[in-house]
Amino acid sequence: MIDLRSDTVTRPTDEMRQAAADAEVGDDVYDEDPTVNELEATVADLLGKEAALFVPSGTMGNQIAARVHTERGQEAIVERESHIYKWELAGLAQHAQLQTRTVEAPNRGVVTPEMITDAIVVGDDHKPGTGIVCLENTHNNRGGTAIAAEEIDATCEAAHEREIPVHLDGARLFNAAVALDTPLDRLAREVDSVMCCLSKGLGAPVGSMVAGSQSFVADAHRVRKLLGGGMRQAGVLAAPGLVALSDRDRLADDHENAKALAAGVDDVPGLSAPEPETNIVFVETDDPAAPFVERCAERGVLGSTRTEHVVRFCTHRDVSADEIETALERIADAA
Numbered sequence: 001m002i003d004l005r006s007d008t009v010t011r012p013t014d015e016m017r018q019a020a021a022d023a024e025v026g027d028d029v030y031d032e033d034p035t036v037n038e039l040e041a042t043v044a045d046l047l048g049k050e051a052a053l054f055v056p057s058g059t060m061g062n063q064i065a066a067r068v069h070t071e072r073g074q075e076a077i078v079e080r081e082s083h084i085y086k087w088e089l090a091g092l093a094q095h096a097q098l099q100t101r102t103v104e105a106p107n108r109g110v111v112t113p114e115m116i117t118d119a120i121v122v123g124d125d126h127k128p129g130t131g132i133v134c135l136e137n138t139h140n141n142r143g144g145t146a147i148a149a150e151e152i153d154a155t156c157e158a159a160h161e162r163e164i165p166v167h168l169d170g171a172r173l174f175n176a177a178v179a180l181d182t183p184l185d186r187l188a189r190e191v192d193s194v195m196c197c198l199s200k201g202l203g204a205p206v207g208s209m210v211a212g213s214q215s216f217v218a219d220a221h222r223v224r225k226l227l228g229g230g231m232r233q234a235g236v237l238a239a240p241g242l243v244a245l246s247d248r249d250r251l252a253d254d255h256e257n258a259k260a261l262a263a264g265v266d267d268v269p270g271l272s273a274p275e276p277e278t279n280i281v282f283v284e285t286d287d288p289a290a291p292f293v294e295r296c297a298e299r300g301v302l303g304s305t306r307t308e309h310v311v312r313f314c315t316h317r318d319v320s321a322d323e324i325e326t327a328l329e330r331i332a333d334a335a
Helices: 014-022 034-047 058-069 091-095 113-119 149-160 173-180 214-226 235-245 248-266 289-298 321-334
Strands: 051-055 075-079 099-103 130-136 166-170 193-197 208-212 280-285 304-307 310-314
Touching: 014 235, 034 051, 034 193, 034 208, 034 235, 051 058, 051 214, 051 235, 058 091, 058 130, 058 166, 058 193, 058 208, 058 214, 091 099, 099 113, 113 149, 130 149, 149 166, 166 173, 173 193, 173 248, 208 214, 248 280, 248 310, 248 321, 289 304, 289 310, 289 321
Parallel strands: 075 099, 075 130, 130 166, 166 193
Antiparallel strands: 051 208, 193 208, 280 310, 304 310
């Protein structure tokens, strides 16, 4: 079976498993796990932030940031197709008690300064006011688009002019950095906090990071505990993350495989696929997508239905270039 549903399906490498077995550990709730501390310091340095916090999932990292940055009842400006809005069980309302104000950025998910300026609500005796702006890079539901640092900077400037913090959902920020050939700290330079996943393209089995100022991370540590994310001897989870970070340049292979997949699919009658920017391939189907995905599964290729006529395939470390060629043959047969 060739599993292209998501880059979350990767299995830990032998090196990751060995690192977990050998990890030096302590109680992380007391900040006493040396492997977790090393991971947090490493990621903070990569992202150019004062501190970082290891959390069980990307969703928890996003929700922690929203809770820390805001006051109850304020508004969060979010892109209409963003993960934090569509796929996190209305966590902004449940955990931070925020209202959401959506903006639509059909141009690859790039939220412009003008969109922010138009959406900001100034608080008064009748209106709660805007409390946070949330961005996403790469933008999953816009096709894994890699958004340039300058575009993020401009949006941050519009928010910061009104003293509104900006959080970046960087679940696949490592993919963006590789695709754009831009350092991670440059992509995250102007945002007030950033989340990145270790368990997607990097292939670690568990965990994400949330980073920002020392005071932000101190508050985030408390909210992590509140949300049930206080882990104990978590070094066995952090150690594979350190291994994954050391091999992040190989994400370029996933991007090349995605381009090959898209080009091959685009030649199949009844299917079309634009060239992807990273490792996510969106395929438009003339016929309904759901039965097409079922036929692909019957032939040994797994994908996911996004809309009535759109299928997502996601390349990752556990699918080779040869397997992409095999997948193309099976997808063509399914079509």
